[in-house]
Amino acid sequence: MSNSSSTVNEAAAPASAIIVGAGILGAATALFLAREGVAVRIVERQHAGWGASGRNAGYISMITRSGGPQLELANLSRSLYSQLAEELDDFEFQPNGALVYYYEEQLPLIEGFVKKRQEDGLPMEIVSGDRARELCPLLPEDVVGGIHSKSDCYLHPGKLVDALMNAAIKLGAELIDADVTELVVEDGRCVGVRTARTDIRADVVAVTAGSWTAAILEKAGLPFNVLHMRMQMAETAPIEERFNVAAYGPSLFHEYAFVRELPGYDDDIVLHPLQHIMPEVGLLELICQRADGRLWLGCPIEFVDGPDASPDPTVAGMAQTFGVLGDHVPALQHIPVERTWGGIAPQTGDGLPVMSDVPSVPGLFVGSGHAYGATVGPGSARVLADIILGRVPGLDASPFRYDRPAITEGMARSVSLG
Ligand SMILES: Cc1cc2nc3c(=O)[nH]c(=O)nc-3n(C[C@H](O)[C@H](O)[C@H](O)COP(=O)(O)OP(=O)(O)OC[C@H]3O[C@@H](n4cnc5c(N)ncnc54)[C@H](O)[C@@H]3O)c2cc1C
Structure with a gap:
């Protein structure tokens, strides 16, 4: 294991920390720091889980993580999830793998995809159409097979954030309801945050404000270049059939550069005709079932101008979700839709997140x-907490540094999801 010295805080572990934002990153970082005796205050301007962390599909998507730093981080996170599921309040953890179902058109891609992912160390196998229908009874007869990726799982995202927060608060962490307007920097060091009511001070500050991180850092003259994506979900009424795999449809393959580079890949075999009509919308074609029998369907992705764009579902996003899934899985067509929602998440130019100190401002972490x-949330929070504590993280954290060109020097529009 190697480490970049500038991503590790060489000072002693801090006695106190402020965390800005109570999404999965903030909540899990708070928990890991509180376990080490750090006095943690989490400052959140809405409520815990209000951001993308309470709105996502809850897919622990090993199958889509490209080999290298992305997959290493996902592997760390996956092992932490098994522990957290034992330790925390219930968050509907379903460790039964993912199933990518496919039709005859996608056959030229499947073997090469599975071989590549097995080489990357992911446990997966090709299953027959009948086995795919056993794993997800909604699938039609023309599904010819499935890829069963065994280490994938899914969970209830809102319950996860609540469980992390409850555990952190039990250890003494405090949740403060306030809007951080700027960082407080004195003599070049970050010593706290400013809110409308008061300044709050601590030994270190970690900004885990999701899509809103850039606004906070840029006010302190620190660039943070990310794109913003609106992602959307729909929830149906409960159904009688039961399944517990995280199902994906074949249009998923289009969203990942490492898949598009595989032999046998062709847009025409993975994209549904509706997607040609609305090329600005990507689709992570997914169906999973909650503990109460409801289905979650998703997940269209559109780039938006900034984090304050409306998170609400769009006509194009829902048209793709219902059109593509309704065509691929006709059993869905007449199930009542009870609710739709969306959220905003950031996307970096190199597809990797940031867990790092900010070398030019001691005391500040991102x-x-x-x-x-x-x-990757628990893994990222573990790495960030280790950096804050001055420990060597359990993986090479240098790809996630703040001061890399993809973050500080602008970026091209990314077309592959990191
Ligand atoms: C619909 C949808 C589906 C998705 N599906 C998946 C999936 O299946 N699998 C997956 O891995 N990822 C998925 N994602 C992405 C995932 O949700 C995000 O990557 C993740 O939640 C980001 O977490 P975060 O803690 O960094 O940010 P957030 O959860 O956005 O949290 C940031 C928090 O900071 C707070 N905040 C911001 N500014 C301030 C301020 N100035 N003062 C105080 N508080 C502030 C916000 O109120 C918010 O609560 C999905 C996202 C969406 C929207």
Whole structure:
């Protein structure tokens, strides 16, 4: 294991910390610091889980993490999830794998995809159409097979944030209801945060404000270049059939650069005709079932101008979700839709998040830039907490440094989800 010295705080562990933002990153970092005896205050201007962390699909998506730092971080996170599921309040953890179902058109891609992912160390196998229908009884007869990725799982995202917060608060962490307007920097060191009511001071500050991180850092003259994505979900009424895999449809393959580079890949075999009509919207074609029998369907992705764009579902997003899933899985067509929602998540230019100190401002740390924060959240928070504590993280944290060009020097529009 190697480490970049500038990502590790060489000072002694802090006695106190402020965490800005109570999403999965903030809540899990708070928990890991509180376990080490740090006095933690989490400052959140809405409520815990209000951001993307309480709105996501809850997929712990190992199958979509590319080999290298993304997958290493996801592996760390996956092992932490098994522990957290034992330790925390229930968050509907479903460790039964993911199923990517496919039709005859996608066959040229499947073997190469599975071989590549097995080489990356992911446990997965190809299953027959009948086995795919056993794993997800909604699937139609023309599904010819499935990829069963065994280490994938899913959970209830809102319950997860609540469980992390409850555990942190039990250890003494405090949740403060306030809007952080800026960082307090004295003699070049970050010593706290300013809110409308008062300044709050601590030995260190960690900004884990999701898509809103840039606004806080930029006010202190620190660039933080990310794109912003609106992602959307729909929830149906409960159904009688039961399943507990995280199901994905074949249009998923289009969203990842490492898949598009595989032999056998062709847009025409993975994209549904509706997606050609609305090319600005990507689709992580997914269906999972909650503990109460309701289905969650998703998840269209559109780039938006900034974090304060409306998170609400769009006509194009819902048209793709219902159109593509309704065509691929006709059993869905007449199930009542009870609720739709959306949220905003950041996307960095190199697809990797930031867990780092800020070398030019001692006392300041960042945990943000997560497009796949449900998947890697606990791992990212573990790495960030280790850096704050002055410990060597359990993986090479240098790819996640703040002061890398993708974050500080602008970026091109990314077309692959990190
Ligand atoms: C619909 C949807 C589906 C998704 N599906 C998945 C999925 O299946 N799997 C997956 O891995 N990822 C998924 N994601 C992405 C994932 O949700 C995010 O990557 C993750 O939640 C980011 O967590 P975070 O803690 O960094 O930010 P957030 O959860 O956005 O939290 C940031 C918090 O900071 C607070 N805040 C901001 N500014 C301030 C301020 N100035 N003062 C005080 N508080 C502030 C906000 O109120 C917010 O609560 C999805 C996202 C969406 C929207």
